[in-house]
Amino acid sequence: MARRQTRGRQRNEMREIEKMEEKLVTFSKRKSGIYKKSSELITLCGSEVGIVTFSPAGKPYSFSHPSIESIANRFRNQNPAQNEGVDTLVESHRRLRFGELSQRHDELVHQVKADKAQGKVLKQKTEARSGEGWWEAPMDGLNLEELRQMKARMEELRRNLKSSINQRNQGATS
Numbered sequence: 001m002a003r004r005q006t007r008g009r010q011r012n013e014m015r016e017i018e019k020m021e022e023k024l025v026t027f028s029k030r031k032s033g034i035y036k037k038s039s040e041l042i043t044l045c046g047s048e049v050g051i052v053t054f055s056p057a058g059k060p061y062s063f064s065h066p067s068i069e070s071i072a073n074r075f076r077n078q079n080p081a082q083n084e085g086v087d088t089l090v091e092s093h094r095r096l097r098f099g100e101l102s103q104r105h106d107e108l109v110h111q112v113k114a115d116k117a118q119g120k121v122l123k124q125k126t127e128a129r130s131g132e133g134w135w136e137a138p139m140d141g142l143n144l145e146e147l148r149q150m151k152a153r154m155e156e157l158r159r160n161l162k163s164s165i166n167q168r169n170q171g172a173t174s
Contacts, residue, residue, distance in 0.1 A: 023056040031055075035063045048074065066091075122146055 017023045031053060038049045042065045050064040050071035062068055139147065 027055050
């Protein structure tokens with residue numbers, strides 16, 4: 001099967017479309033593209049955007065952030081609209097929530113660092129005993145958290161031993 005030769009992507013000449021039906025289709029497709037690009041601009045740059053277009057049939061369409069009134073007033077250098085307080089309230093709530101989440105993140109990072117440091121200290125304590133395994137270390141000087149860690153290690157050792165024994169038994173039978 002031979003492939004058909006295509007002309008590839010061609011650049012269309014910019015001229016007014018003659019047929020009304022084609023104008024309406026092109027308008028609706030291009031309108032959604034403009035709205036998408038405007039939304040990206042808002043997200044990426046934090047800008048305020050206002051677009052007003054009229055379809056070939058004469059219907060008005062608009063897209064704006066935060067509101068068309070606030071953008072128009074800002075464009076005309078007038079005072080902000082009365083309902084802009086709602087947008088400001090939403091934005092301040094978002095900033096407050098972001099601050100809380102950021103603070104919680106910092107707390108968790110510090111907690112992880114502290115846990116790692118405590119783990120290193122515990123490891124040094126158990127390794128410092130000459131020739132003794134961590135399981136042979138005296139438990140009198142350990143606090144509750146260290147005892148829990150030791151218990152978890154013992155349970156892990158038990159699981160590893162069982163697994164090793166099972167593997168050897170299966171190897172011996174085959």
